[in-house]
Amino acid sequence: MFDETLALTNRALKKWVRNPATIFPGLFTAAFYLALFGNSFNPTNLIPTSSNGIPIPPAALAQAKAAILTTTFGGAATYITYLTAGVICLIVVFNMAFGGIDLVLDRQLGYFGTLLTAPIPRAAIYFSGVFQNLVKAMFLGVLTFVIALLIPDGLILTPSFGVLEFLGAFLAIGLLGLGLSCLFTAIALSVRTIDSLIAIVNFLNLPLIFMSNALFPSSSFPGWLKAVSDVNPISKADEAARILIVKGNPSASGQLGTVTGDLLYLVGFVVVMGALGYLVARRALRPE
Amino acid sequence: MTSPKIIEAENLTKVYKGKVKAVDHISFYVDEGEIFGFLGPNGAGKTTTIKMLNTLASITEGKAIVDGKDVTKNPAGVRDVIGVVPQELTADDELKGIENLLLSARLHHVPRNEAHKRAKDLLKLVDLENSAERRVKTYSGGMRRRLQLAIGLIHTPKILFLDEPTLGLDIQTRTKMWEYLSKLNKDEGITIFMTTHYLEEADSLCSRIAIIDHGAIKVSGSPSQLKEKLGGDILTIELGAGPDITDFLKGIPDVSDVTRRGQAYRIKLPKTEKALPAIVEGVTSRGLQIIEISFTKPTLDQVFLDVTGKSMRDEDAGESDSVMQNFVNERMR
Numbered sequence: 001m002f003d004e005t006l007a008l009t010n011r012a013l014k015k016w017v018r019n020p021a022t023i024f025p026g027l028f029t030a031a032f033y034l035a036l037f038g039n040s041f042n043p044t045n046l047i048p049t050s051s052n053g054i055p056i057p058p059a060a061l062a063q064a065k066a067a068i069l070t071t072t073f074g075g076a077a078t079y080i081t082y083l084t085a086g087v088i089c090l091i092v093v094f095n096m097a098f099g100g101i102d103l104v105l106d107r108q109l110g111y112f113g114t115l116l117t118a119p120i121p122r123a124a125i126y127f128s129g130v131f132q133n134l135v136k137a138m139f140l141g142v143l144t145f146v147i148a149l150l151i152p153d154g155l156i157l158t159p160s161f162g163v164l165e166f167l168g169a170f171l172a173i174g175l176l177g178l179g180l181s182c183l184f185t186a187i188a189l190s191v192r193t194i195d196s197l198i199a200i201v202n203f204l205n206l207p208l209i210f211m212s213n214a215l216f217p218s219s220s221f222p223g224w225l226k227a228v229s230d231v232n233p234i235s236k237a238d239e240a241a242r243i244l245i246v247k248g249n250p251s252a253s254g255q256l257g258t259v260t261g262d263l264l265y266l267v268g269f270v271v272v273m274g275a276l277g278y279l280v281a282r283r284a285l286r287p288e
Numbered sequence: 289m290t291s292p293k294i295i296e297a298e299n300l301t302k303v304y305k306g307k308v309k310a311v312d313h314i315s316f317y318v319d320e321g322e323i324f325g326f327l328g329p330n331g332a333g334k335t336t337t338i339k340m341l342n343t344l345a346s347i348t349e350g351k352a353i354v355d356g357k358d359v360t361k362n363p364a365g366v367r368d369v370i371g372v373v374p375q376e377l378t379a380d381d382e383l384k385g386i387e388n389l390l391l392s393a394r395l396h397h398v399p400r401n402e403a404h405k406r407a408k409d410l411l412k413l414v415d416l417e418n419s420a421e422r423r424v425k426t427y428s429g430g431m432r433r434r435l436q437l438a439i440g441l442i443h444t445p446k447i448l449f450l451d452e453p454t455l456g457l458d459i460q461t462r463t464k465m466w467e468y469l470s471k472l473n474k475d476e477g478i479t480i481f482m483t484t485h486y487l488e489e490a491d492s493l494c495s496r497i498a499i500i501d502h503g504a505i506k507v508s509g510s511p512s513q514l515k516e517k518l519g520g521d522i523l524t525i526e527l528g529a530g531p532d533i534t535d536f537l538k539g540i541p542d543v544s545d546v547t548r549r550g551q552a553y554r555i556k557l558p559k560t561e562k563a564l565p566a567i568v569e570g571v572t573s574r575g576l577q578i579i580e581i582s583f584t585k586p587t588l589d590q591v592f593l594d595v596t597g598k599s600m601r602d603e604d605a606g607e608s609d610s611v612m613q614n615f616v617n618e619r620m621r
């Protein structure tokens with residue numbers, strides 16, 4: 001079971017590595033979102049520079065901006081610093097969702113036929129789908145982090161951000177990715193055409209993203225939306241990753257409990273999605 | 289002890305999505321070590337039958353036993369002993385030829401060393417040694433089909449399912465493919481279940497064939513048995529001037545029918561070899577001169593036309609069916 005899963009995952013990743021061009025759209029999207037949300041939608045840029053024709057003194061303006069960052073954006077050094085965790089989540093969610101296209105193609109081209117007549121556990125087909133998607137999406141997630149660092153006035157890390165914080169942030173995002181990969185792999189195995197996959201994915205993606213705190217702080221949401229956002233695994237991954245990226249060492253900022261809670265929640269999410277996805281996939285891989 | 293019958297199908301039926309009856313209560317068997325051919329026009333139900341036997345399609349009704357295992361109850365057991373070469377080309381484009389083979393070997397739990405050796409042998413067999421390190425997307429259609437055959441054989445299966453192995457191949461490559469298949473069948477004792485539209489393919493390769501049309505088996509047996517059903521060989525003999533000897537010819541045992549046009553006689557017989565001496569002796573003893581003598585063995589084309597029936601086909605001939613019909617007609621000319 002393990003060896004077959006590895007062999008199939010390996011095959012998929014080999015194909016991916018041999019077509020490096022497929023990475024560029026992902027990279028472009030990451031850079032685009034960071035630039036778009038980081039500048040155009042940057043709320044600290046929305047403060048008027050004058051009031052009733054009287055220019056606001058630059059010092060006061062800077063203070064107001066800093067106050068917004070402290071109160072609304074968790075003390076992030078810049079808006080992009082606040083946004084990075086959310087954009088990484090967004091990139092991971094989108095790539096995860098569309099990663100299933102390769103699986104639909106495998107079915108359409110008859111490759112599944114070859115797999116299904118081979119003496120391998122059906123679960124190996126499912127898990128290799130889950131892992132190949134996860135690896136691809138996480139790679140782009142890490143790249144997004146690097147891009148954020150490279151943007152001028154972009155991601156600014158605190159001195160207490162170390163290897164552990166980095167690993168912790170990507171553990172949270174990785175668990176989110178794993179759970180979502182289980183969900184989207186099961187969906188990709190169940191549909192017969194790329195069109196129907198895209199329809200389902202689009203239907204799920206936008207609500208998942210916007211009903212989370214990935215792009216806007218949930219404190220500004222109406223009650224019902226905040227309730228949804230609070231149980232959304234994207235919010236949990238985003239919260240944990242954001243705390244670690246913005247504040248560095250969570251013990252120092254007194255948020256270790258929140259981070260641990262989020263991680264446990266995400267482990268639960270992975271277990272539930274893994275089991276659910278497996279049941280759906282097993283059904284989808286039955287003889288026609 | 290394995291039974292000599294390695295595949296047994298009983299009333300095998302497939303109804304897709306509760307509507308299309310693709311295969312309708314067919315029964316047949318395949319002996320261990322033989323090449324069994326499933327012959328039929330487009331849409332006859334050949335692929336569907338293979339899919340039921342190789343665990344890809346569920347069986348709506350009836351039963352199939354492959355190597356002693358019930359396909360529905362023990363699909364995993366069946367997968368252990370079969371190799372499949374599908375009608376579509378499914379090798380991975382982005383991988384090299386050799387990588388495709390080794391991946392398939394790994395999925396069939398062939399030990400690494402053995403896999404490399406087997407891959408090498410197979411690549412040699414299908415003449416792809418020099419292209420093994422190229423990505424499959426650079427292969428021609430014929431190369432892909434040959435690779436597909438090698439992939440199906442990498443784990444030395446007991447039974448090989450071949451769905452139209454020579455589809456789209458030129459005549460040289462097709463003949464090559466036949467060579468590979470007979471060689472594998474002889475040297476490795478692999479039982480082969482194959483489908484084809486090509487009548488001469490079934491004739492030259494298969495020890496037994498079944499002709500399937502509209503989901504039902506119309507006739508089955510060895511190629512020579514099937515031809516015999518048509519009434520055997522036809523002997524044409526042209527004589528010099530002389531009396532009508534139709535009655536004499538009809539009196540010879542084994543002669544089933546005689547028609548005369550001038551001094552040319554068309555004699556139908558099950559076995560030319562048996563009746564020929566008596567005919568020649570009778571003719572020469574009457575002082576008649578033999579100007580020309582020839583005989584034709586019936587072809588599977590004729591059997592095929594006989595059982596699928598042109599008129600029957602024409603009623604609901606779809607586009608693909610008429611392509612098949614044209615093909616048959618062309619070959620009859």
Ligand SMILES: Nc1ncnc2c1ncn2[C@@H]1O[C@H](COP(=O)(O)OP(=O)(O)OP(=O)(O)O)[C@@H](O)[C@H]1O
Pocket residue numbers: 288304305308309310328329330331332333334335336337375
């Ligand atoms: N997945 C499917 N769903 C519904 N109908 C199907 C399906 N697959 C095949 N059929 C139908 O079943 C019938 C038999 O198809 P099948 O593919 O078995 O024919 P075939 O003999 O292999 O033909 P060909 O020579 O064209 O490959 C056809 O009428 C076809 O339309």
Ligand SMILES: [Mg+2]
Pocket residue numbers: 334335336375451
């Ligand atoms: Mg077919």
